[in-house]
Amino acid sequence: MAKARVEYRCNACGAFSPKWSGQCGECGEWNTLVEVAPRKTSAPPPPNPRFSGYAGHSSVRKMDEVALEAEPRTPTRLTEFDRVLGGGLVHGSVVLIGGDPGIGKSTLLLQTLATLDKSLPSLYVTGEESLQQVTLRAHRLGLPRGHLRLLTETGVERILAIATEERPRVLVIDSIQTLYSEQLQSAPGSIGQVRESAAQLVRYAKQTDTSVFLVGHVTKEGTLAGPRVLEHMVDTVLYFEGDPGNRYRVMRAVKNRFGAVNELGVFAMTEHGLKAVSNPSAIFLSRHPNPVSGSVVMVTREGTRPLLVEVQALVDESRQGNPRRVTVGLEQNRLVMLLAVMHRHGGLALYDQDVFINVVGGVRVSETAVDLAVLAAAISSLRDKPLPNDLVVFGEVGLAGEIRPVPNGEERLREAAKHGYTQAIVPKANAPRHTSAGMQVHAVERLSEALEKLL
Numbered sequence: 328m329a330k331a332r333v334e335y336r337c338n339a340c341g342a343f344s345p346k347w348s349g350q351c352g353e354c355g356e357w358n359t360l361v362e363v364a365p366r367k368t369s370a371p372p373p374p375n376p377r378f379s380g381y382a383g384h385s386s387v388r389k390m391d392e393v394a395l396e397a398e399p400r401t402p403t404r405l406t407e408f409d410r411v412l413g414g415g416l417v418h419g420s421v422v423l424i425g426g427d428p429g430i431g432k433s434t435l436l437l438q439t440l441a442t443l444d445k446s447l448p449s450l451y452v453t454g455e456e457s458l459q460q461v462t463l464r465a466h467r468l469g470l471p472r473g474h475l476r477l478l479t480e481t482g483v484e485r486i487l488a489i490a491t492e493e494r495p496r497v498l499v500i501d502s503i504q505t506l507y508s509e510q511l512q513s514a515p516g517s518i519g520q521v522r523e524s525a526a527q528l529v530r531y532a533k534q535t536d537t538s539v540f541l542v543g544h545v546t547k548e549g550t551l552a553g554p555r556v557l558e559h560m561v562d563t564v565l566y567f568e569g570d571p572g573n574r575y576r577v578m579r580a581v582k583n584r585f586g587a588v589n590e591l592g593v594f595a596m597t598e599h600g601l602k603a604v605s606n607p608s609a610i611f612l613s614r615h616p617n618p619v620s621g622s623v624v625m626v627t628r629e630g631t632r633p634l635l636v637e638v639q640a641l642v643d644e645s646r647q648g649n650p651r652r653v654t655v656g657l658e659q660n661r662l663v664m665l666l667a668v669m670h671r672h673g674g675l676a677l678y679d680q681d682v683f684i685n686v687v688g689g690v691r692v693s694e695t696a697v698d699l700a701v702l703a704a705a706i707s708s709l710r711d712k713p714l715p716n717d718l719v720v721f722g723e724v725g726l727a728g729e730i731r732p733v734p735n736g737e738e739r740l741r742e743a744a745k746h747g748y749t750q751a752i753v754p755k756a757n758a759p760r761h762t763s764a765g766m767q768v769h770a771v772e773r774l775s776e777a778l779e780k781l782l
Contacts, residue, residue: 333512335360362519364510398585401538404442407594407603408435410632411565411578413586416497419536420585421529423503423558425543426567431576431594431601432542434464436499438600439540441470443497448474450495454481454505468600481505481515483524487531495537500528502542503557522556529560558582569689575610576601577690580630589693590630608635608746611688618716621708624748625700625721626739627692633735633742635719637687638697640704645681656686658693662701665724669702672728672774677709696733698724699752702774703781714781715750719743722754728774732756740766752780 335344337360342353350357400415409415412422426432433456440449453461458477465472476493480486483506490498500506506524507515514520525541532539541561558564564582569575578592593607604610612624612635621640626633645651654662662684670676684701686692699722707714721739723731733739736757743751744766751768758770771777 332365336363362513407592411592416538417585421539421561422563423541423561424565430567447496449497451499452478453501497538499540587630611636618713620713623704638700639685640708641683642708651681654684656691695723696721718750719748720752730754
């Protein structure tokens with residue numbers, strides 16, 4: 328029998344090569360050749376139903392002629408999971424879930440299938456565990472097991488054949504790194520296998536209107552293992568954040584075609600699985616009985632929800648030639664920039680001090696509204712002067728020393744007032760038109776004004 332021809336494609340320029348080499352002969356990039364399915368060398372064949380048709384009819388239409396229909400959603404009965412998804416499951420969508428080992432990805436999906444309505448048949452495909460292990464986990468969590476259907480398989484063609492027979496409305500693949508396609512000769516988990524397996528599953532989801540969940544492994548840097556093209560192929564990308572040893576888990580939507588990006592869902596890991604946290608602000612606040620130095624509360628906005636988080640700072644005299652700048656839950660380069668702005672426009676120098684910043688609760692704040700809170704906590708720790716317990720601070724600090732506004736300022740103040748905070752230092756452009764009862768708002772334009780209010 329003639330040996331099947333194998334081709335390799337460059338991820339950088341798209342050039343094809345009949346054999347693998349360390350460097351692409353076209354663009355000169357290194358380690359970019361990956362195995363792909365062989366191309367047809369004959370005349371262009373008619374459209375292959377395996378590849379065409381799932382994106383819709385290939386005809387040009389005016390936008391006014393396109394009928395607008397609301398995407399039907401199915402609630403998962405896990406409120407925080409529905410929030411991150413954008414309101415529930417969308418039929419025909421493909422969701423990629425990543426996270427550290429032991430963070431709770433398999434537990435969450437097993438709970439989701441167990442709590443779904445029985446009118447939605449589901450199929451849980453596992454390539455890492457046996458049927459006994461999955462059943463034991465469901466038994467340990469106390470989940471209803473009567474309608475759960477399980478399958479142990481790693482061949483993507485075999486999985487799709489069984490799914491075509493069973494016709495599930497929700498399909499879970501745990502995990503995508505264990506699957507392989509018979510069209511490629513590389514090992515499961517390689518770039519070519521992950522991409523080809525995901526492509527076939529995406530086509531199946533679009534053609535059959537099935538909701539598909541893919542579990543993805545992460546690298547040491549915390550990103551999804553495999554090619555980044557995997558994130559472009561799916562509709563939604565969710566990341567589990569937090570320490571596996573901690574009780575609380577945070578799920579963030581990095582990409583969502585059917586909902587808000589950066590939406591946040593908070594779960595608590597219990598002996599009965601993941602439970603939705605209805606008031607996440609409570610777990611991110613320490614609520615010290617007495618005011619302590621180096622602690623301030625800010626209001627961040629994750630997706631569509633304002634969230635109160637505590638920012639802590641520790642400023643101590645450095646014993647080294649290079650003072651340390653350590654951040655947890657915040658970008659380190661931004662801290663260095665903020666300290667330089669405080670020195671230039673606030674007159675406070677920390678070039679001989681170690682500065683440690685921590686966002687309590689394991690949440691990661693990526694928006695610029697945390698700038699003023701970071702400087703307030705650092706000043707409080709430097710002067711050993713506690714800030715009031717009923718104070719909230721938020722605002723972006725510019726390089727010229729100005730305090731810039733942030734989106735949804737009034738909504739942030741309402742959330743703070745709801746939790747009993749009576750004072751706020753905010754950008755002048757975010758000052759509410761009508762002061763709410765019991766809330767004293769200090770609007771500032773420059774960093775020097777904010778320092779006067781704090782000190």
